[in-house]
């Protein structure tokens with residue numbers, strides 16, 4: 397019996413010893429982590445932190461990155477902010493540690509108040525985000541996105557026709573393209589929608605409100621949450637939320653009404669959300685916001701990326717010519733380029749990828765939040781830190797993109813020039829588990845618009861109105877300020893019109 401007693405007590409003691417050892421080890425590791433320094437960075441005011449310019453803060457971030465290193469940190473109030481400004485650091489912190497950086501910092505102004513906690517972009521990691529992303533992914537993943545290509549081709553041809561008739565309003569036409577496409581995908585609205593359509597104007601207004609509320613430092617309440625107790629301080633944002641919610645609800649209700657009236661509603665995100673609302677466990681407000689904010693996230697960004705491509709073509713004529721030489725030799729003058737030509741039109745792809753790098757739409761990136769301590773290169777990024785991958789700086793990493801200010805689409809091609817390099821990412825669509833779910837649709841929009849536009853037109857600078865390639869809106873997703881270029885048809889205008897009308 398004593399023998400039996402001893403043999404059953406031994407494992408229990410071992411377990412206790414093991415548990416204690418593990419606890420000590422964890423404490424030791426934690427203590428070691430805590431002794432690691434924070435990434436270096438500018439100091440600034442003891443309470444308000446360093447001065448961050450309201451205008452294009454990513455330019456100041458780049459100066460700091462050059463001064464302090466690839467990852468910098470600073471405090472504003474109690475909030476520690478980390479800026480990741482070089483490629484390898486972005487891979488290590490935001491991609492490889494994707495699970496620990498999938499969260500968003502609390503965002504009282506734009507997230508909780510203006511968006512009522514329902515805008516996918518700003519939702520913290522958790523159950524709501526999981527169900528929202530699942531629904532989005534079901535409509536936007538690559539094998540489904542392929543089905544939208546005919547729609548993208550038709551809308552891009554409309555876009556080229558708009559340019560033929562009214563070239564001076566080229567930015568409105570890019571917006572018209574993007575709005576028409578995303579309205580079809582979201583609400584099944586098939587018609588070619590102009591950029592001054594009332595729905596488009598209302599959604600663009602709500603996007604502008606969001607963009608302004610998201611500019612770092614725009615709302616002090618995000619650094620000093622106690623400010624939310626000031627009566628009426630957030631009133632304007634509450635008003636904006638109510639308007640936005642009403643708009644999104646009325647749009648989804650329109651789809652529902654048509655389904656009830658047995659009208660033929662095209663397959664679209666809105667219809668899917670209504671049909672599968674219970675399965676996805678969505679409230680009416682959530683379903684409305686999910687659809688509405690997909691339009692908001694996808695239309696303005698795609699339009700901006702197309703306008704940036706136009707700006708680049710006018711600024712870099714040699715690069716433009718190289719794309720046109722390939723279009724002429726592969727496609728020829730008698731038919732329009734289509735998605736079927738994509739695998740051989742490497743110059744088109746390389747050109748728009750370089751425009752992503754040159755002037756990234758989400759220049760300063762969106763905030764992620766560390767949910768546990770992360771060690772990078774001897775520094776600690778503690779749990780709770782807000783982490784921005786600055787697209788502007790990462791795209792200018794001289795170790796990855798030599799001579800980064802040079803516009804050079806060839807950097808995206810393999811040495812023999814026949815393939816797009818698979819080892820290089822531009823991070824135009826963000827990072828890790830929060831990467832943009834619409835990226836596959838967006839890149840196809842860029843492909844077909846670049847191909848059709850450079851096949852149809854030579855884009856030239858307007859000598860009377862010189863281009864300022866740094867003139868962009870001061871919003872989280874930036875847009876070029878209105879600029880003037882000339883679209884010179886590369887074909888006989890009548891023949892071009894005829895080819896473009898063939899849909």
Ligand code: HEM
Pocket residue numbers: 516517518519529532536578689690693694695697698701757758761762763824825826827828829830831832833834835837838
């Ligand atoms: C050129 C066009 C586009 C650009 C530059 C862009 C860029 C981005 C970026 C940078 C993010 C945040 C990623 C991060 O936090 O790291 C994002 C998120 C998002 N994008 Fe896009 N996007 C584009 C087009 C689209 C399209 C076409 C759609 C939908 C049809 C879309 C839907 C979304 C949504 C729903 C989110 C929120 C995802 C989340 O926070 O989990 N985007 N996008």
